[in-house]
Amino acid sequence: MNANDTHPFELNLDRHPANYVPLSPVSFLTRAASAFGGKLAVIDGERRYTYSQLLDRCTRLASGLAKLDVKRLDTVAIIASNISEMIEAHFAVPMLGAVLNPLNTRLDAANIAFSLMHGSADVLIVDAEYAPLVRQALELVDREMVVIDIPSPDGSVAPLGTHAYEALLAAGDPNFDWPGITDEWQSLCLLYTSGTTGDPKGVVYSHRGAYLSALGNGFSFGLTFDSVYLWTLPMFHCSGWSYPWAVVAAGGTQICLRKVEPAQIFRLIAEHQVTHLCGAPIVLNMLAHAPADQRVPFQHTVTVATGGAAPPSSVFRSMEALGFRVTHLYGATETYGPATSCVFQPEWNALPDDERFARMARQGVAYPMVEAVTVADPETMVPVPRDGATVGEIMVRSNTVMKGYLKNEAATAKTLVGDWCLSGDLAVWHPDGAIEIKDRSKDIIISGGENISSLEVEEVLTQHPAVMLAAVVARPDPKWGETPCAFLELKPGATKPDDKELIAFCQARLARFKVPKAFVYGPLPKTSTGKIQKFVLRDQAGAL
Structure with missing residues (x-):
């Protein structure tokens, strides 16, 4: 017996259903529906869903999938734009303890087919917009799977499968007692990312990691009950950086957007008083250089998070002039999206614009819920000095690091080394604690x-x-x-x-x-x- 077991602080102070509940982002939705069920949760074109309605739709979807024999750890793939059904899948599938596999809509048929085969998809939910692509991919797949169709708005696309999404929900049980999970380490999502060899690697997320990632994003981004989040970041990217769950945790409103078009973005910002959005630097570029006739004025400040290659100073300058406050993030699919954030320091306001924007373009410091970020020599694992000159590799340790790569022990072993997740990105460490990428070791x-x-x-x-x-x-x-x-x-x-x-x-x-x-x-x-x-x-x- 461990000596601690007899210590007064351990003796008879055991885990109990009242004090220990496995962490899962599904709980954000049940809490929101209970606490403010009438609050507007999702806006998708003409469709509007309150939190009570969103929970009802997710419960019915979970019930419908269960009737299709989806069980614990079965894979449910989905290929769709940023529409309500993508948000619903992020709750309904984990309700069953199944694994959600959002597919990159920009890939070709061969890569879609690889993902479906490698991930052992049992069910595939298809947005009609991508039906032609999926039809090609299915010709390359030699496993049976149930295909569920999300119809196009005008109903012009012929269905691929034998099940219609809305019919599945209509037949679902609104009182379905979904099983959930008993182990927070259980797999929740499967996201594919390109490796250095070009072969897609399946990154596996846990319920625990997704829960903490969502809270870290919400806290860092300043999400509140009054937040209105516009979907310009694809939800298939790292499960939308966990924002399908984060916005629900805060009780905010999500606005869906099928296509990233500047005119639409400006219109929705002004119409719905959008407070937050995320996107790659290309989105910022599109907004910064949008023609005047596509811009709709708004009087409030929109908080923007961007990741990837740091935007040039001209984009920061243009976005600020338009009413956007931009924060640069850094991360990877392996870290559920953002792992660091360039936290703005008040003293930067006194710097010349070019120097201030250069500081804002750094990769920054560890994210909330990230245990540690270091820049170290990959051979010795010794941290480099914080001199802004010595180059090392960025490494992360966090509950928001992936479980590993599906069916790829060798790649997992090369990435999860010792106490760290190795990024393959080379950076310097500045005296103020901020990291700055200098090169990519993985090309x-x-x-x-x-x-x-x-x-x-x-x-x-x-x-x-x-x-x-x-x-x-x-x-x-x-x-x-x-x-x-x-x-x-x-x-x-x-x-x-x-x-x-x-x-x-x-x-x-x-x-x-x-x-x-x-x-x-x-x-x-x-x-x-x-x-x-x-x-x-x-x-x-x-x-x-």
Whole structure:
């Protein structure tokens, strides 16, 4: 017996159903519906749902899925825009103890098919907008799954499956006693992210991690009962950085948005007094450079969180002038989205604009609910000095770090090392505690918030009959943050291909956002051992 078991502070002071409840974000919705059931929870076009109605829809969906034999740890995939059904899935599926797999709507059919197969999807919920893409993907899938159709607003798209979403809810039991979970470490979500090899990796989240991630985001972002959150960040990205749960925890209102269009965003901000939104730097660029006739004036300040490649100072300046307060975040799918935040320091107000914006573009300090962030030598695991010059790797330790990669022990072991989750991102640590990324050890390109594996693109380019070697690096882009730039060494005697031909060649084999935007031809710089010197190419791409 452990000596502590007989200590007065431990003896007969045991866990009890009254004092120990497994953490799950589902509880945010049951609390909200009980506390303020009549409060407006979701606005989706003409549709309006109160918290009582949202809980009813989620309960009915859980009941309907149970009737389709969805059980604990079964996978329910969904491919949809930022619509109410995506929010509902984030509560209904975990009600059953099943695993939600939001799919990236920007991927090609082959990657969708891979995700469905690798994740062992039993059910697939399909927004009609993506029915043609899913139809192609299902032709590549050799497992049986139930397909549930979310109809298009005009009903013009033929259904893929045998079940209609609203009919499933109508037949669901509003008093369904959903099982929930008994272990907060149980898997909740499966999100796919690109690895350095180009093979998608399935990141697994737990109920505990999602609960704490939602609270950390809500606390850091200043969500309250009066918050109105506009969905410009795709919900398939890290489960929308946990905001489907965070806004409900605060009792705020979520506004759905199918397509990110500046005119629509400005209109919704003014019409609904939007207080918060998140998005990749591309969203900020779109708003900052929107034509005057697309802008609708508003009198309040909108709080914006952005992640990915830091926006240039011109975007910060333009967004501030328009009434937006921007905070830069840093994280990864492996950390449920944001792990650090560039917390604004009051003394920065006295700095010249360019210096102030440079501070605001740093990756910042550890997020609420994140136990620790360090910048360390990946060989020794010793933290680098906080001198703003010594480069190390960003590492995170937190309850909001993934459980691991599904069916990929080797990749998990390379990422969860010792006490830390290794990011693969190289940074310096400033004296004030803020981290600042300097390079990426994994050569991942972040374009418009999407991760692109350079090796995946290189593999496709080298399949072209004229290409001998290919190296793809990030090229700075004022709109997308970064875009792929391809350096090509041709086979002896090969005729230089036309750029349009290469673009078409890539588009037939890659998702469109992964296709290089620029091509450069000539011998590739190499080390004495034949390794391509990508740092040289990055400099060249930046000068193009």
